[in-house]
Amino acid sequence: MIDVTIDATWWVIVVFVVDIVIRVTAIIIVPRNRRPTAAMAWLLAIYFIPLVGVFLFLLIGNPRLPRKRRRKQRDINEYIHDTSASLDFGTLRPDAPAWFTSLVTLNRNLGAMPLAGDNGATLIADYQESLDAMADAIREATRYVHVEFYILQSDAATDNFFRALEEVAARGVVVRVLLDHWANRGKPFYKQTLRRLDAMGAHWKLMLPVQPLKGKYQRPDLRNHRKLLVVDGRVAFTGSQNVTDSTYNLPKNIKRGLHWVDLMARIEGPVVASVNAVFLSDWYSETDEILTDEIDLFSVESGPGDLDCQIIPSGPGFEFQNNLKLFAGLLYAAQQKIIIVSPYFVPDEALLLAITTACQRGIHVELFVSEEGDQALVYHAQRSYYEALLRAGVKIWMYQKPYILHSKSMTIDDEVAIIGSSNMDMRSFGLNMEISMLVRGEEFIDEMRKVEATYRSLSRELTLEEWMRQPLRSTVLDNLARLTSALQ
Template identity: 85%
Template sequence: MTFDASWWLILVFLFDLTVRILAIIFVPRNRRPTSATAWLLAIYFIPFIGVLLFLLIGNPRLPRKRRRKQERINDYIHDTSEHLDFGTHRPNAPEWFTSMVTLNRNLGAMPLAGDNGAHLISDYQESLDAMADAIRKAERYVHVEFYILQSDASTDNFFRALEEVAARGIPVRVLLDHWANRGKPFYRKTLKRLDAMGAQWHLMLPVQPYKGKYQRPDLRNHRKLTVVDGTVAFMGSQNVTDSTYNLRKNIKRGLHWVDLMVRVEGPVVASVNAVFLSDWYSETDEVLTDEIDLFAVKTGPGDLDCQIVPSGPGFEFENNLRLFLGLMYYAQRKVIVVSPYFVPDEALLNAITTACHRGLQVELFVSEEGDQAVVYHAQRSYYEVLLRAGVKIWMYRKPFILHSKSMTIDDEIAIIGSSNMDMRSFGLNMEISMLVRGEEFIREMRDVEQHYRDLSRELTLEEWEKQPLRSTVLDNLARLTSALQ
């Protein structure tokens, strides 16, 4: 018995119709409209490839077992710290600030901590050396967690500091993202060096199906932090690697990364440490709170109010996005955003343009040159609407990649951390952000922002309207793909 061509056409038609119907049922469920629309377009126009991609990377959540671990550690931290006194808070906080702190707390953040000292480090090598100096003073433990961790000439002092404290018998615990490091320069060398010093290290979010470890492969632990003895911590945007990332293509183009880290002392260090301990537990099943008194906090050399806000696919809500949105709507005078990858969803785009329409001073710092083509073009697709709304766009001059991530609101509130303002950081990356209240810290932020301004050029609407058609096409195509989450 043989099938004629008409039967094959009928079968193909029925298969295509079934895929389309199932896509309408399953794709939009619990997914933001822009993301659902992008996936449906991919499945409708390139059905076989679209379905394959959806099955591979269509689930933005961590595996159920991993989510349950995150929930357990969140509940432990929340319940244990609920009635603790985390320093004295600054007086006369606006009601909206208290409301934001409550929002963060309900979404999984630690309590607001007072009596903290925090100072910015904007020089790349100085940041690495400052962490090394703090590590050498360790007496109880060192916790290191970075998206990218490489032993190279620039980071040698950092690694030597780890070796010195490990040689004294002090526990050194290290977490590094698997996918971000595998196959990169010095990956094997770095792991061997960690082994040789006796560090306890683990890969974050490993994609190792042969070991029973698998989740969506483009989920990332994007956090960057170091904690020493629970008394001093570092966090921000910088990875532990050379400013070129040791990649041949970057070296050939002369690219160097510009980052911003913050050194903190005081009760808020316990919150940074809690993020590390939760990630350690998620990767190892080891509960370190039995040997580390997480809440034995000490007053820091300042009176800043700070709150650590973790976010990522392990949480039910997009904690960082809600924090950014709330602050933009509460701002009264100015909003200044530094983000290397600014690819907003509709809510964030409305928030930043609404700030302009309310008469606020709104500035956005981005890089003149991009290191990731798709993200770079997706970001560019928003420039026109931002410029027309009144956002002042500063482009940090090439060959430098402005990689810092921060936001300042008026003259009293700031955010600094690892989170970009793009849909990947909101939905797929595990991030850490710190909310800070205090004029003295904002003054440091203003100095950094002015330094960036001096090294940037302003993009005008007149210049943007001269963009060639091919650039507009590329930007719009990249904008569509950026919503595939």
């Protein structure tokens, strides 16, 4: 009996000491180079559920890519910055506001891409029309086609896209394809898609593969969320849409009748070189192949327009959150109107402050979100911000179900816009590799206004009075989801 008591006492002492060591160590390690909100969320998880909290922190607690990949990104940035420094990227529009010029400098310093003039850009808001427009552009290829999408599926909706790839590959055009590993694995048509790429002779690679047995591993929820297509360095597409059916072929979406609504831009002109540079950098990161000897990256031609465009890549391979800094800068620069479209809107403190401050400065601010969510945690975390936004004066438009408004854009006054793959949430700022395009030009804003008007006609306005009638259980769930959103 005495021995058992002594053993039990020692076990209690050991557990107590281990618990203290974990807590002290967490205080030292967790807050380092981490936002206070994220650090606090991790510390709360570790303190209240130590075993689970420590396991999750070891699994997903590092929001950065492996050192080797970050070094590659720095090398790529230096190459792009130095090579393009003295090149002509078209004639820029006159009379740019000082704030626009300073933001261009910010983007150049963080993401390396230059501002380019003489570009043409056309918006495509219809889902199937976008897929078919990309297929038409592919069929005009004579040298190469670069395809990079977060989700890439060969299905009935995308068959024309894949047939176009097969046709050009058959006549000797080089087809290179990048698709995100984690987003596609286990999804419908995954294996069929890879077999089709193999059959056509495409060079394809998985982005950010989580394959520890093959020596390929990083935090599993670090994802390459970019969507882009480049044809011969002459035409490019980028925006929010994946290459898949508008239901994503998922039974749960089909059962609920959900369809995705997206926005893509078809681009011609010098800025296409920057879109291509993003692809080549990701190709190099995944394959170690340098294609700049084969492809004259910055051999550019004027496009059918005079838009000023700049590509902003962002993600955990960069030192800073390039997209967040740009978005915050634009919000503070606005003088008249801000219209934001974001399916997943979970801002950090800086972005929320910028938006509410804009309202207090007398700026008209509108936010488009979906009435129905497809990702429960993000959906409820997003809802937790509605009261503060409504009280500040933001007009919230809820795109009516069963459609998921998946477009990602922002317009500032009547002169500048952003379109791309980046949501306004902490995942897109810190964990996802994204691509955004900054555009200056009234004609492009006019197109954006037409798209926004269509969204407005298909949405209903959420009022503060309606929101305050939410049941208590919804408020509790929203606030709990908000806490988990900070775990980065």
